[in-house]
Amino acid sequence: MSGLLAIDTTTTACSVALRAGKAVLCRYEAVGQGHSGTVLAMVRAVLDEAGLEMTDLGALACCSGPGSFTGVRIGIGVTQGLALGADLPVIPVSTLATVAQGACRTHGAAAVAVAMDARMGEVYWGCYRRRGAGVVTAGEEAVVSPDSVVLPGTGDAWLGCGTGYGAYAEVLAERLGEAVTVVDPERLPDARDCLALAEVRLAAGARGVAAEDVVPTYLRNRVTQG
Template sequence: MSAKILALDTATENCSVALLVDDQVYVRSEVAPRDHTKKILPMVDEVLKEAGLTLNDLDALAFGRGPGSFTGVRIGIGIAQGLAFGAELPMIGVSTLETMAQGCFRKHQAQHVACAIDARMSEVYWGRFARQEDGSWLQVDPECVIPPALLAENSQVDEHVWRTAGTGWDAYPELSELKFERTGSEVLFPDAEDIVQLAKLDWLKGNTVDAEEASPTYLRDTVAWKKLPGRE
């Protein structure tokens, strides 16, 4: 089924927009940590003009719902809601961690991806994902915010080699102590080019929300260490 979906993301240092029109994707992306508010709407205008469409021609609007920078996540959802309200579009929120897993699939055909975003405060936003036959991703480790040393302490060996993605791997040497086998990738940030592919899966399943119901994911409310083995 054809789809016209606009995706945007400002949850991390990367600022990105992608427009999916059937099988064609129009993209803009730039690492610009302090200029998201200046760059995101011009990027939206550029991809719409390149495709010869307006917001009213679209089927849905997707956004990176986090986790990530508190300010960045709020900027992204605020702008996305404004655009969706104006064009009366349904919305689809996509995890930034899952988006990086999709980026590793796009670049490396990776089927198992371990994602770690530097969350500051000596913690990472963490999640591990396994690709399913329908192109979706199963959460092997639930998304959480956690100290890297605690994560390594409670990790276990398994049979897979995990592609790594995100800024957390370089920021925290403690992650080198994780017990499962890993291999690197150049995927440091989520990108709307990957959000839009995941959003299409949700759109085909009817998994959308009205603009007023769109919500972010911060994870700071999750006390991850209480949920690890032996710490219930």
């Protein structure tokens, strides 16, 4: 497989990850709203570390949302510009799935319920189960009030992760009860997990989409600027 570069700017974190042979080179930083002044420098840093140029890559991946309106647009815009310049396809990856993949990587979780603070009294909600080297959805992603989230099926021990568990801790604890056995309320997306999910899709035969066809995922008609 040719080199693969992944980018995430959908939350207050900014990260990139580059597959170069057997190595994965990463940069991750909590930047608040400083993505536009950080992400391209991160891209250049990992390419220089690997001794590669954009034209040496086979594809790009990016977290396409949901997340902050500004962050989602920056990540997609940067990815589109890089992809167009090097004539590369793009693998868009759900931000929620990326968070779930990170929880599987660090906690060894088999079932993950992601709740990211969406502001306006709502959370971005998605449930995932580990499958092979990646995760698959267990129900549709949605933006909902924290007192209406629903776990799919019964009998599973779920790991809850994402900023929604900090913002709405009591409501989610009451709603989900003992089905969620561990909570990671500070979990943010990391490009290394976006990279891993994109690699799973490429290995399964996905070819990506043209840069101009990458579409942001907001999950709501109203968007926040944060």
